[in-house]
Amino acid sequence: MTVSKTAEKSSEKPADAAKGRKDASEPQAEALQLGELSEQLGYVLKRAQLKVFENFLRCMASLQLTPAQFSVLLLVEKNPGRNQTEIASTLGILRPNFVAMLDNLESRDLCARIRSTNDRRSHILVLTDKGKAVLARAKKLVATKHEARLNDLLGQANREALLGMLAKIANEF
Amino acid sequence: MTVSKTAEKSSEKPADAAKGRKDASEPQAEALQLGELSEQLGYVLKRAQLKVFENFLRCMASLQLTPAQFSVLLLVEKNPGRNQTEIASTLGILRPNFVAMLDNLESRDLCARIRSTNDRRSHILVLTDKGKAVLARAKKLVATKHEARLNDLLGQANREALLGMLAKIANEF
DNA sequence: CGATATTTGGTATGGTCCATAACAATTATC
DNA sequence: GATAATTGTTATGGACCATACCAAATATCG
Numbered sequence: 001m002t003v004s005k006t007a008e009k010s011s012e013k014p015a016d017a018a019k020g021r022k023d024a025s026e027p028q029a030e031a032l033q034l035g036e037l038s039e040q041l042g043y044v045l046k047r048a049q050l051k052v053f054e055n056f057l058r059c060m061a062s063l064q065l066t067p068a069q070f071s072v073l074l075l076v077e078k079n080p081g082r083n084q085t086e087i088a089s090t091l092g093i094l095r096p097n098f099v100a101m102l103d104n105l106e107s108r109d110l111c112a113r114i115r116s117t118n119d120r121r122s123h124i125l126v127l128t129d130k131g132k133a134v135l136a137r138a139k140k141l142v143a144t145k146h147e148a149r150l151n152d153l154l155g156q157a158n159r160e161a162l163l164g165m166l167a168k169i170a171n172e173f
Numbered sequence: 174m175t176v177s178k179t180a181e182k183s184s185e186k187p188a189d190a191a192k193g194r195k196d197a198s199e200p201q202a203e204a205l206q207l208g209e210l211s212e213q214l215g216y217v218l219k220r221a222q223l224k225v226f227e228n229f230l231r232c233m234a235s236l237q238l239t240p241a242q243f244s245v246l247l248l249v250e251k252n253p254g255r256n257q258t259e260i261a262s263t264l265g266i267l268r269p270n271f272v273a274m275l276d277n278l279e280s281r282d283l284c285a286r287i288r289s290t291n292d293r294r295s296h297i298l299v300l301t302d303k304g305k306a307v308l309a310r311a312k313k314l315v316a317t318k319h320e321a322r323l324n325d326l327l328g329q330a331n332r333e334a335l336l337g338m339l340a341k342i343a344n345e346f
Numbered sequence: 347c348g349a350t351a352t353t354t355g356g357t358a359t360g361g362t363c364c365a366t367a368a369c370a371a372t373t374a375t376c
Numbered sequence: 377g378a379t380a381a382t383t384g385t386t387a388t389g390g391a392c393c394a395t396a397c398c399a400a401a402t403a404t405c406g
Contacts, residue, residue, distance in 0.1 A: 032263045035251035040315070041323055042225045042240050044336055047265070047343035049218045055346060056215050067215050068363095078208035085383065090205045092220070097364065099385060113384095121372045121383040142213070150214060153345060154338055163217055165327055165335045170220035172326060173228060241392095258354065270393065272356060286355090294354040294401045 059145040063138050068093070069105060070142070073135045076111055076125045083122035084113070110134055232318040236311050241266070242278060243315070246308045249284055249298045256295035257286070283307055 037043050056067050065073070068091075075087055088098035102125075105111045110131035113123035127135065150159050210216050229240050238246070241264075248260055261271035275298075278284045283304035286296035300308065323332050 032248065032252045032255060032259060034263075035247060036312070037244055037247050037251075038340065039336065040244070040247075041320065041332075041336060041339075042222075042229050043244055044339040044343055045218070045222045045225055046240070048339040048346075049215075049222045050265075051343055051346045052215045052218055067219070071210055071213070071216055074208060074210050074213075075205065078210075079205045082205060083383075086205060090207075092223075094365065095384070096366085096386080119373070119383080123384070139209075147214065149346070150342075153341060158334075158338060159214075161331075162335065162338045163212065163214060165331060166214075166217040166221040167211065168326060169323075170217055170224055173221075173224045173322070256354075267394065268355070269357080269395085292354080292402070296355070 055149070056142070056146055059141050060138060063134055063141065065134075065138055068101065070135075070138055072101065072105065073110065073127065073131060073138070077127050077132065077135055080126055081124055083116065083119075083124055085122070087125055105131075228322070229315070229319055232314050233311060236307055236314065238307075238311055241274065243308075243311055245274065245278065246283065246300065246304060246311070250300050250305065250308055253299055254297055256289065256292075256297055258295070260298055278304075 053067055056070075060066075060070070071091055072087065075091060076082070079087070084098055084102065085095055088095050093101070102111070102113065106113060109128050111125055111127050114126055116122045116124045147159075154162065226240055229243075233239075233243070244264055245260065248264060249255070252260070257271055257275065258268055261268050266274070275284070275286065279286060282301050284298055284300050287299055289295045289297045320332075327335065
């Protein structure tokens with residue numbers, strides 16, 4: 001075919017081919033049709049994820065915690081005494097990429113690396129007192145400003161159903 | 174506080190402090206506790222999204238289409254005669270970043286830029302015949318290998334409910 | 347009309363995240 | 377005790393995302 005390299009003077013456009021704008025007043029050139037895109041799980045999933053992260057960051061602005069950092073703090077608190085490899089891998093973070101992340105958290109005195117006496121290669125991760133305090137405040141912010149909004153939007157039951165299905169996909173897909 | 178810079182000889186670890194491994198046979202040092210992490214929507218959402226994209230890429234390996242490329246082809250097919258800015262912005266892609274993407278698709282002869290005669294600044298986007306053929310095959314692959322698997326995992330009704338909730342989050346959050 | 351502002355596609359560039367290779371120190375294995 | 381494996385780390389490159397800027401074309405308005 002090779003598509004004749006020039007085209008269309010608003011030819012077969014049914015609605016507003018005639019003369020002026022179709023809605024009398026204005027500039028917005030009618031929105032595009034999403035079509036099958038809105039049925040693609042991957043597409044909708046990605047979009048929703050971006051929105052959720054965006055909102056998370058806004059809620060955490062005062063504490064300057066990203067979703068990834070928050071997850072690290074949560075996991076270290078729940079599993080004290082573990083080393084970098086263990087924490088990183090259960091979060092799906094590669095060890096090399098985890099180094100800078102920890103450098104950041106440690107420089108802010110939120111967590112600390114402690115050389116293990118069992119295996120002097122490994123660094124045990126622990127939350128500092130400040131880290132525990134910040135995490136506690138973060139949890140409250142997330143619960144009241146972030147997750148609460150999901151409940152408002154979806155309803156408690158739906159929110160839980162959603163979580164369950166996503167977990168199923170994350171684990172069994 | 175400042176965390177005494179050395180610690181723990183497997184001290185308060187209840188289970189396997191004694192002598193050997195706790196499970197008799199071997200190496201896996203008991204999995205970490207996810208804890209509240211598994212209740213964080215953002216975390217589970219991201220995890221699920223990664224899995225879905227991963228599976229999508231596997232299904233599309235023969236066509237070499239990424240989720241983003243697939244969405245472009247779908248949108249161009251559904252909305253022929255639109256320019257780069259319109260297609261890019263409804264996909265949430267910034268114009269500068271859309272250029273290389275289109276270069277790629279155009280070099281593979283899947284779509285074409287046509288200088289508009291209405292507005293000689295803009296490039297109208299069109300699928301080539303090859304592009305239409307590839308997209309048709311892509312749709313079949315997605316439907317039979319990708320989305321079908323979701324149905325198996327969640328069930329038709331749940332899959333639709335999931336889609337609805339995610340769309341709600343994407344649009345109204 | 348003509349001067350100015352806006353829009354479009356594009357380049358350049360920097361940031362963040364993700365992945366791989368390689369390395370020194372330490373520990374495990376045989 | 378020699379060799380292999382593991383841990384944290386550096387270096388590096390790719391993919392994706394965001395901003396500033398530019399030339400060509402168009403829109404706006406005095």
